[in-house]
Amino acid sequence: MFAAAVVALFGAGPPAAADDGWERIPCFSGAIERAEITAGDYVTLTGHLDCGVPENSTGPRWGYAAFIAGLPYGTLNDADLQTYSHGDRTAFSDRMRVDRLPELGICVVTDYEVRIACVKVTRKSPTSPMLVGPTDVDDELVDRPLERRSEGAPNPVCGHC
Numbered sequence: 001m002f003a004a005a006v007v008a009l010f011g012a013g014p015p016a017a018a019d020d021g022w023e024r025i026p027c028f029s030g031a032i033e034r035a036e037i038t039a040g041d042y043v044t045l046t047g048h049l050d051c052g053v054p055e056n057s058t059g060p061r062w063g064y065a066a067f068i069a070g071l072p073y074g075t076l077n078d079a080d081l082q083t084y085s086h087g088d089r090t091a092f093s094d095r096m097r098v099d100r101l102p103e104l105g106i107c108v109v110t111d112y113e114v115r116i117a118c119v120k121v122t123r124k125s126p127t128s129p130m131l132v133g134p135t136d137v138d139d140e141l142v143d144r145p146l147e148r149r150s151e152g153a154p155n156p157v158c159g160h161c
Contacts, residue, residue, distance in 0.1 A: 022081070022148060023059040027051035027110040030090075032117040035132045041100065043121060043132055046093040047108065053084045060084055064096070065115070067105035067142045074142065076109060078150045100126050105135060105142040118142045 030049035037043060045064070053060055061081035067074035084090045098104060098121055107118040115137040123130050135141065 020148075021078075021150070023061065024111050025051065025053065025060040025084070027062065027084075027116070028114060030108065030116040032108060032119060032134065035119045035134070037121075037130045037132050038095070040097065041130065042095050042097050043106065043119070043130070044093065044095045045106065045108070045119065047117065048092065049084065049090040049108070049110065049116060050088075051084065051110075052087040052090050055086050058083060062090070062108065062110045062116075064094070065107045065109045065142075065146050067107070067144060068101060069103035069105075069141060071144075073145045073147050074105070074107070076146060076148045078148060098130070100130075103141065105139070107137065107142050109146065112146050112148075115142060 027049055029051070030047060032045050032047040034046040035043065049062060061083055063076050063081040065074040065076040082092070092108075096106075098106075100123065101121075102123060104121040105118055106121065107115040109115055118135050118137050118139065119132050120135040120139070120141060121130055121132045137143070
């Protein structure tokens with residue numbers, strides 16, 4: 001799911017617009033408990049969000065945003081948004097392919113302004129192994145505006161426009 005987003009591309013604020021097509025809930029807590037590199041340029045993130053939705057609610061979604069060093073914004077593809085679990089907690093464990101970039105930030109996001117937890121994927125050279133580790137949600141790599149892209153849409157929906 002998220003792999004296509006990365007390969008193809010590469011405190012909470014109010015919603016960007018009254019109805020921008022991304023249903024969100026107030027979710028401000030969680031963690032990436034484990035981040036690991038596996039063969040074939042894959043990163044696996046495992047963790048949780050400290051929120052869920054009632055059984056009768058299926059619309060709210062969260063996702064992974066990719067922040068490529070040197071670009072002025074991060075990107076979240078609509079196709080990569082995921083639904084919350086029912087109940088009080090949403091667990092996740094997702095494997096994603098990433099390009100051979102010198103530096104990439106990946107954040108679990110629940111809104112345009114809310115980054116729950118982030119990791120930084122780095123490599124010293126194109127042939128060196130990737131390294132992954134936690135980074136602060138306000139690190140300059142990931143503390144940038146976020147654009148949400150719909151497949152086939154001519155312009156992204158953004159939380160900073």
